[in-house]
Structure formats: C-alpha cells, structure tokens
Amino acid sequence: MLILGLTGSIGMGKSTTAKLFEEAGVPVYDADATVHQLYEGEVAPAIEAAFPGTTADGRVDRTKLSARVVHDPAAMRQLEQIVHPMLGASRKKFMEDAEASGVPVVVVDVPLLFETGGEKRVDAVVVVTTSPEIQRERVLARSTMDGERLDAILARQMPDAEKRQRADFVVDTSHGLDPVRAQIKDILAEVVKMPQRRT
Numbered sequence: 786m787l788i789l790g791l792t793g794s795i796g797m798g799k800s801t802t803a804k805l806f807e808e809a810g811v812p813v814y815d816a817d818a819t820v821h822q823l824y825e826g827e828v829a830p831a832i833e834a835a836f837p838g839t840t841a842d843g844r845v846d847r848t849k850l851s852a853r854v855v856h857d858p859a860a861m862r863q864l865e866q867i868v869h870p871m872l873g874a875s876r877k878k879f880m881e882d883a884e885a886s887g888v889p890v891v892v893v894d895v896p897l898l899f900e901t902g903g904e905k906r907v908d909a910v911v912v913v914t915t916s917p918e919i920q921r922e923r924v925l926a927r928s929t930m931d932g933e934r935l936d937a938i939l940a941r942q943m944p945d946a947e948k949r950q951r952a953d954f955v956v957d958t959s960h961g962l963d964p965v966r967a968q969i970k971d972i973l974a975e976v977v978k979m980p981q982r983r984t
Contacts, residue, residue: 786883787890787976788906788983792898793913794942795935796924798958798965802913803894805962805969813892814879816872821847823871831867836860848929855937889977899943899951908982911972912952914945915959 791806791813793799803813824832824845832850833840839850854860876893883891892911895903904910915923924935949955954972958965 786880786888787908787979787981788880789890789892789972789976790898790904790907790910791892791894791913792896792903792910792948794920794945794948795896795938796920797913797915797945798923798956799894799896799913801962802911802956802958802965802969803892805965806892809966809969809973811890811892811973812879812883812886812888813894814876815894816876817894817896819872819875820868823868823875828868828871832864835863835867855934861941890973897942899948900941904951905984909953909976909979910951911954911956912945912948913956913958914949915957917945919959920945 789806789811791799791803793802803815807813824847826843829840829843829845832845836850836853839846839853850864854864880891893903893907895901898904898907898910921935924930925932954968954975956965956968956972
C-alpha cells in the first residue's frame with residue numbers, strides 16, 4: 786500500500802482535493818478532522834489543564850484556544866505535545882484498517898506536512914496550490930478570519946513556492962473541479978508505479 790501525503794497552505798483548496806480523492810475511491814485520513822473529534826471530548830481535560838479556560842462542557846473552545854496559542858510558539862509546541870500522540874494512534878489505526886482492506890493507495894491529509902517532517906512517513910507528496918490572490922479571497926471569505934489572523938497562520942506555514950518545489954505532484958485548484966479530478970486520475974495512475982519510499 787502506498788501512502789500519499791496531501792498538503793497545502795490555508796485556502797489552497799486542500800479539503801476539496803481530499804474530497805475528490807475520496808470520490809475516486811481512495812481512503813483519506815484527515816488530520817484536522819481528527820483533531821476536531823479529539824477536541825469534542827477525549828483531549829479536552831488535558832488541554833484544560835494546560836490552558837485553563839479554553840474548554841466548556843467537556844469540549845475545547847477552538848476560538849479561545851486559538852487566541853491563546855496562535856502568537857505564542859511555546860504554547861503551540863505544548864499543545865502539539867498533547868495532541869500529536871493521540872493523533873498518531875488514530876492514524877496508525879486508519880493505516881492498519883486500510884492495509885487490511887487491501888486498498889493500493891491511501892491519502893493522509895496533513896496541513897503542516899513539511900513543517901512537521903511528515904514527508905518522511907509518506908511515499909509521495911501532493912501539494913495543492915492556487916494564486917496568492919485566490920488564496921486570500923477564499924480565506925478572508927470565512928467568517929472566522931481576518932487579515933491579521935491569516936498573516937499569523939501563513940507565518941507558521943512554509944511558503945507555497947517551497948512546498949511546490951518539494952512536491953512529487955502539484956494540484957492547481959484555480960480553475961474549478963474538473964481539472965482537479967483529471968489531475969487526481971493522473972496522480973493515481975502514476976503513484977501505483979512508484980516504489981515505497983517512507984522511512
């Protein structure tokens with residue numbers, strides 16, 4: 786089984802691309818969605834202990850938590866130390882289930898793949914991209930987002946140009962869904978010929 790790492794900066798169309806991989810019959814492990822599930826309960830007590838006042842009714846309040854950690858690298862590292870082991874366990878289970886079902890390829894959707902050294906755990910990397918103008922427009926259309934918050938997030942992410950340079954495949958989401966579907970089909974045809982590369 787080959788593991789494709791899917792990544793891309795905020796607003797690039799990564800979630801849509803992940804859905805299109807699923808549409809093509811590929812199991813997708815979504816790290817963000819898993820974090821959100823953990824925030825709904827399992828990880829809340831540990832986060833409340835580390836960052837008092839960031840949970841309510843046994844759930845993490847993502848807005849409060851984000852406000853607490855987004856400008857504080859030490860707090861961000863502390864949060865990652867709490868969440869990553871649980872994330873690792875859920876990813877391992879996803880991989881075991883996929884392997885047992887006999888699928889040839891799975892996708893792991895990880896926003897900070899390169900930033901966390903995750904490219905060593907996959908066989909090939911797909912980077913999702915679009916123009917900076919479309920990216921800003923998409924992100925600022927979200928009700929929870931403003932320019933300052935976007936800049937703080939982008940400061941934590943590797944520049945898009947560098948991600949594209951390090952990618953095995955680049956998917957451009959600037960021109961609608963059909964071109965993306967076509968690119969995914971090409972990637973899947975190509976990736977099954979590749980050797981396993983993960984360490």
